Amino acid sequence: MITFYHSPQSRSSRILSLLEELGNPPEIVLVEVEIPRVMKGTGRRDPGNPHPEGKVPYLEHDGVGIWETSAIALYLTGLFPQSGLGVAQGDPMRGRFLSWMFWYSGVVEPVVIAHLCDLSHPALHASLRGMPEVEARLEAALAEGPWLMGDRFTTCDLMVHSPYVWAPHLTPESPAIRDWVERCRMRPAAVRARERDAAAMARLAA
Template sequence: MLTLFHAPKSRSTRMLWLLEELGAPYEVRKVTIRRRDGVGEPDFANPHPHGQVPALLDDGVLITESAAIALYLTDKYRDTPIGPAVGDPTRGPYLTWLAYYAGVLEPVITARFTGRNGEDEDRSYEIMDAQLKGALEKGPWLLGDHFSAADILFISLLQFARQMLPPHAVYDDWVARAQARPALARAIQKDDA
């Protein structure tokens, strides 16, 4: 049985969405986390080494970090199409987008919106925006016609903070397409249940 350690209205909500998309059996264990505004306390029941979420236990194996959990789950549940299998021509782009989210998008966005940006960071933001916008203009998803767990990672950021990316219609349309997905509606219902 999969156990998702979850704090409502946090990055673990994206894993609820992914688990719903996969149709995987899972249980949720709510934990508290320290929020950016200083509210909340670390929860000793949370196995994440930094006291954050998401954290996933699968038969005693701990997986943390959103991109790692997304890859783990989409490899484990091969019967669903949201994570291309090894040998699929979209596997490379899929892995690239998972890594791009964690290695490029989050650091660039964090630098920009915490005021720790200079000329290099501004240029990185522009390059990131062009890369993402270009992929979606070919879209409608990051992998073209194929919705994937990579879309979940990126869109989950935009659901909470749409202003973190420039006001392009392609981003708004992407979020609207995602919000029409039944699995997302189920995840939102479970987020604070």
């Protein structure tokens, strides 16, 4: 049994979008939980959420917990290879696929958070780089194809474009990046996920 613990309009919304891309496999059960929403001062830690810090997303497969969004995204992509969202082990492009996924979690998210918090330090920049470097990497990749892996949408695109949907003002003026973000954002699976989240938030507010 696979259980996905989700809170609407949160970081786990990316995994909800991924489930839509996968065709909502019937063996995955979605459980909505509350989370503390620190910036809004709302929400709470849900006792029904097994995440060790009360966060989302959290995935449980036959009693084994998986946490961290990128890890869950990679796990599900590998579990459902027929989706074509990943790159199989042994394929020479697998290394590029993994590099984009780990670059997102190891560089992009920390850089975005530091930027939004107006944090600046030479050690941070030397270790993680900054928003201009992130944008340059994206422009270079998109000059080679419409998607980060070339001619097809993958989980890399789903993950890496997500900060620009969460914080649209961060999207640079680059036409290539803006077009890519919009194409990712308007995929039918992404639209359905946003609609599901909006409905869930409406229920919570009722």
